[in-house]
Amino acid sequence: MSGFSPEWLHLREGADRAARNADIASAVSARFALRKDLSVVDLGCGTGANLRATAPLLPDKQSWILIDNDLHLLDAARNEIARWADHAEARDGKLMLKKCHAEIEVTFAALDLAVDLERAFISQPALVTASALFDLVSEPFIRKVAKLCAERNAAFYTVLTYNGVQRWTPHRPADNQIAGAFHRHQLSDKGFGPAAGPMAPSLLADQFRLHGYSVLEGESPWLLARTDRTLLEELQRGYAIAAAETNMIDAKTIETWIKVPRHGAEVGHTDIFAAPGSGAPMDF
Numbered sequence: 001m002s003g004f005s006p007e008w009l010h011l012r013e014g015a016d017r018a019a020r021n022a023d024i025a026s027a028v029s030a031r032f033a034l035r036k037d038l039s040v041v042d043l044g045c046g047t048g049a050n051l052r053a054t055a056p057l058l059p060d061k062q063s064w065i066l067i068d069n070d071l072h073l074l075d076a077a078r079n080e081i082a083r084w085a086d087h088a089e090a091r092d093g094k095l096m097l098k099k100c101h102a103e104i105e106v107t108f109a110a111l112d113l114a115v116d117l118e119r120a121f122i123s124q125p126a127l128v129t130a131s132a133l134f135d136l137v138s139e140p141f142i143r144k145v146a147k148l149c150a151e152r153n154a155a156f157y158t159v160l161t162y163n164g165v166q167r168w169t170p171h172r173p174a175d176n177q178i179a180g181a182f183h184r185h186q187l188s189d190k191g192f193g194p195a196a197g198p199m200a201p202s203l204l205a206d207q208f209r210l211h212g213y214s215v216l217e218g219e220s221p222w223l224l225a226r227t228d229r230t231l232l233e234e235l236q237r238g239y240a241i242a243a244a245e246t247n248m249i250d251a252k253t254i255e256t257w258i259k260v261p262r263h264g265a266e267v268g269h270t271d272i273f274a275a276p277g278s279g280a281p282m283d284f
């Protein structure tokens with residue numbers, strides 16, 4: 001188990017889809033508009049939310065490899081993607097899908113990306129994608145992903161990377177203390193070495209630019225309201241747990257903080273699309 005439950009991923013999927021940056025999505029769609037087919041690798045696929053949201057942007061014939069190190073989530077992904085499709089057939093361990101005009105072949109791969117990232121690139125994907133992954137990984141991992149993409153001339157599209165913005169409504173003075181502790185927790189090791197946390201978007205953009213990619217960045221914040229009550233409560237609980245784990249704040253402050261009812265929150269994310277060949281490569 002990775003610590004990400006299918007229930008949590010399911011709960012955030014709607015907010016994630018609504019938050020995706022439409023301009024960046026359009027740029028992805030435009031980039032591949034003249035292609036008939038596309039091979040895609042999804043890093044840290046969870047239950048397959050990224051495929052469900054990204055497939056409609058891509059050409060009609062797609063082959064995806066969905067990678068995660070959590071077998072339970074890979075199983076959930078297989079089921080949820082089959083349910084999402086108009087038609088799904090299992091063949092040789094893969095799923096063959098029809099969704100609107102698209103024919104999509106999906107392979108599921110159990111792989112620890114922290115240990116063997118190179119294996120994720122063996123299929124020579126034209127597009128490498130991920131959703132809500134990159135704030136968990138380390139700076140060396142980001143450098144490696146950019147290098148592996150560049151060596152294969154692969155495009156890169158990652159969405160919903162946390163960028164450090166968090167605002168609660170109503171605001172309480174302790175919010176700033178909790179945010180400080182949460183950000184310290186963000187930098188702790190999530191299996192890839194010290195995590196990039198909210199620095200991940202700028203590290204990604206810098207690395208791809210160094211490889212001569214043209215990089216587009218756009219905001220994709222969660223703007224949560226009263227109607228997102230369950231997500232707001234889970235978020236508040238998750239932040240409190242993370243803050244407590246840092247030992248930076250006394251238990252009483254956290255206990256009081258978590259009891260304040262919130263009816264809104266902004267959580268900042270960044271989407272990035274990096275396309276090869278159109279920026280000036282640098283000597284390094």
Ligand SMILES: C[S@@+](CC[C@H](N)C(=O)[O-])C[C@H]1O[C@@H](n2cnc3c(N)ncnc32)[C@H](O)[C@@H]1O
Pocket residue numbers: 002004009043044045046047048049050067068069070073111112113114115130131132133136190191
């Ligand atoms: C925040 S979840 C995002 C899941 C999915 N992309 C989504 O948007 O719903 C992060 C995902 O990365 C996966 N993950 C974390 N560490 C990993 C590793 N070392 N190798 C492969 N997958 C990993 C987790 O299992 C989880 O599915």
